[in-house]
Amino acid sequence: MTKLSVNINKIATLRNARGGNNPDLVKMALDAETFGADGITVHPRPDERHIRYQDVRDLKPLLTTEFNIEGNCKEQKFIDLVLEVKPDQVTLVPDATGQLTSDHGWDTISNKDYLTGIIGTFKKAGIRVSIFVDPDEKMVAGAAATGTDRIELYTEGYARNFPVNKEQAIAPYIKAAEQARSLGLGLNAGHDLDLKNLNYFSRQIPWLNEVSIGHALICDTLYLGFENTIQLYKRQLQHNL
Template structure:
């Protein structure tokens, strides 16, 4: 059964735009779980332009579902935060300085030795690991060789092509997911998934463990309400 983890970065972005504590990011983390989310995702960046490191520390004790921290493991501060807070899962993303949002997966072949080292560090702390990858079978095979527990398929290309040709859009993801399943990897997915394209993705790859959705879900919540929006996303994963 695919789980929905809600990324609350955009709530923090809104708060930071005015200062103060409105909206309350910590309360949001608690509420999205009450409203039906299966987990909470945060992606702290060095400039703390949305989620702050202090937010992560404040949120962790309130997690009753699953906590996923995404980020750039090249940052010592990020590594220390993850080891301190011990989330259920850490998702390693190859961010670069000043990057607006995540826009590519790891080259798991080129960076194999580094990823092996990082994954060993987090797994020794009892933290499940996931690597952000593009839907390329070779990169999935490379991920498996690092010892990671899961991959997260970067779905921006799927979302971009979906309205034009959904069959073509989903094709590489089915192949990548099948390869991951064959290799014994868990499968997560995220980036630009929304109410239009999520159901089709889930129908074609029903064995995905978790999707992480933030931007589109929060945008929908402005119009539809947060609790209702979470339930609408859940119905795309589990239609009646």
């Protein structure tokens, strides 16, 4: 079954709003694991407006599921942190400094040489590498040429169009996912996946390795409770419903 990695950035945002350590980020990450999460995702940014670099260091020795660190690999501070902490997976995202949220995938063709080099650096350290990619078959082929282990499909377009026409919304993702599989790439997905659109997405691409979900999951938690919400998301990834 597709794994659920819970992105805890929004928990850090809430903590940082008042200072101190409430909510306790580490405790909530460990609770997420207890409640059924298959992994924990963090996305530290240079201004540390949500996840702090020290949070990443604090989490690593305590987590018992997969640890995924996302971020802008053109920031030397990010590279140094990942090589220090050695998570199970690093997801490379082409964010600009100060960007509110990730909003596009890599141009894997024009950035081939750069990506090949940085991916090699992380793989040499024993870290699985995934790169953020739009549902474009040319970009998937370009990703395979860089030596990455996986791609993560950027799913904002799917989520935006799902209420209008779910078949059209999923079509380019199926094509991209099929090409990734044919090229031997692992497959992750993330951005704006939620309780309404997740099950359909995972049913159409049943070989999906992992989804990373944060914003929607934490919003649902406010109404439904943390444990219940994680279980509801896990249920969407089951295909025997």
